[in-house]
Amino acid sequence: MTSEDVTKKIAEIITKNINELEKKPMELFLLKRINDQIENDVYRKDEKNMDHKDLVFFRYFYCNFLEHIWFHLACDASLRVSDEKTIRIIQKVIQGLKGLSKAYLLNNKEEIYDAFMNLTYCYFKELNLEENND
DSSP, X not given: OOHHHHHHHHHXXXXXXXXXXXXXXXXXXXXXXXXXXHIIIIITTOGGGGGOHHHHHHHHHHHHHHHHHIXXXXXXXXXXXOHHHHHHHHHHHHHHHXXXXXXXXXXXXXXXXXXXXXXXXXXXHHHHHHHHHO
């Protein structure tokens, strides 16, 4: 796969799962499925894909981001944050991942960076707002 093929495949996988998550925002497993599908359909499909910096960075960032979401929304915050507030947090994640998907589709490094930064910022801002209100 070329670098452009890899970034397009990442965008496709994110978009497909985010569209489902938008319909069912409490189905957090869809966030995990993004990582699983990238692992199975892109990363392992071709050993050479491990050389694509975009793929390695995405997997590193997303695995850490997902771990944080899982801890705060599926475990820790679920004891303190209502389903309604969790949905608002997930909606921020959905919007951020949509932006990231678009940036990957365009294969624009500056937009990818901005999308990662926006996703992270909006998620933490909403998470802290909700946790502080409870």
